[in-house]
Amino acid sequence: MESIGVLMMCPMNSYLENELQKRYNLHRFWTCPEKSVFLETHRSSIRAIVGNASVGADAKLIDDLPKLEIISSFSVGVDKIDLGKCKEKGIRFSGKSVGIIGLGRIGAAIAKRAQGFSCPINYYSRTEKPDVGYKYYPTVVELAQNSDILVVACALTDETRHIVNREVMDALGAKGVLINIGRGPHIDEKEMVKALTEGRLGGAGLDVFEQEPHVPEELFGLENVVLLPHVASATVETRTAMADLVMGNLDAHFAGKPLLTRVV
Numbered sequence: 001m002e003s004i005g006v007l008m009m010c011p012m013n014s015y016l017e018n019e020l021q022k023r024y025n026l027h028r029f030w031t032c033p034e035k036s037v038f039l040e041t042h043r044s045s046i047r048a049i050v051g052n053a054s055v056g057a058d059a060k061l062i063d064d065l066p067k068l069e070i071i072s073s074f075s076v077g078v079d080k081i082d083l084g085k086c087k088e089k090g091i092r093f094s095g096k097s098v099g100i101i102g103l104g105r106i107g108a109a110i111a112k113r114a115q116g117f118s119c120p121i122n123y124y125s126r127t128e129k130p131d132v133g134y135k136y137y138p139t140v141v142e143l144a145q146n147s148d149i150l151v152v153a154c155a156l157t158d159e160t161r162h163i164v165n166r167e168v169m170d171a172l173g174a175k176g177v178l179i180n181i182g183r184g185p186h187i188d189e190k191e192m193v194k195a196l197t198e199g200r201l202g203g204a205g206l207d208v209f210e211q212e213p214h215v216p217e218e219l220f221g222l223e224n225v226v227l228l229p230h231v232a233s234a235t236v237e238t239r240t241a242m243a244d245l246v247m248g249n250l251d252a253h254f255a256g257k258p259l260l261t262r263v264v
Helices: 014-023 035-042 059-064 083-089 105-115 140-145 166-172 189-197 236-254
Strands: 005-008 025-028 046-051 070-073 098-101 121-124 149-152 177-180 203-206 225-227
Touching: 005 014, 014 025, 014 236, 046 236, 059 083, 070 236, 098 105, 098 140, 105 121, 121 140, 140 166, 166 177, 166 189, 189 203
Parallel strands: 005 025, 005 046, 046 070, 098 121, 098 149, 149 177, 177 203, 203 225
Antiparallel strands: none
């Protein structure tokens, strides 16, 4: 498959980069001094894009690559990819009560682990999943009202931006704990800082922030907050598995097989 052009958007993982180099005609977009010239030269040969949580593919880039068939992301986040344009183009893309916002693959994995600590599981999702055996709430406010710990594990879209707002935090309450392993903009950060400093929210565990890499200064002085620099998936094993998944989706697509983790 060396004739298949793959455009890697930025440096991300050496194992992934090396494996892509072996399998495809790999282009490293960040090394191109004249990107418009590069795209004009290679627009007919690039059939895949590899991005991550920081750099994806906007509508212009997708339009500039008429042979583009697939975008494979080295991240569960797809908010840097214009999914609307992908659909338009037909591009395939893949104890205490715990409330989970988004019961997808990651949300379900969190639920499974929390059950090991005898935690009742509640969830909010776009649609109810009758076979999971967890309590479903039709709104995030109701979920927060009935949970001790609220975990954000959904994808970032226009609809889920600030899905955790003041009303949700007040519903979670002074003894509630908010955990965000999704994307920073899922939470209204200014309201969260107020809720924490005023004692209206019991605590927070944050791996992501609304204006990364900036972290609100007020959070550093709070004893009821745990902060991580967006490293929830940063183990060698997980990052290698993520790289394998990127390549697995590309290999499946070009072999005419179903994608492993299709989004659109």
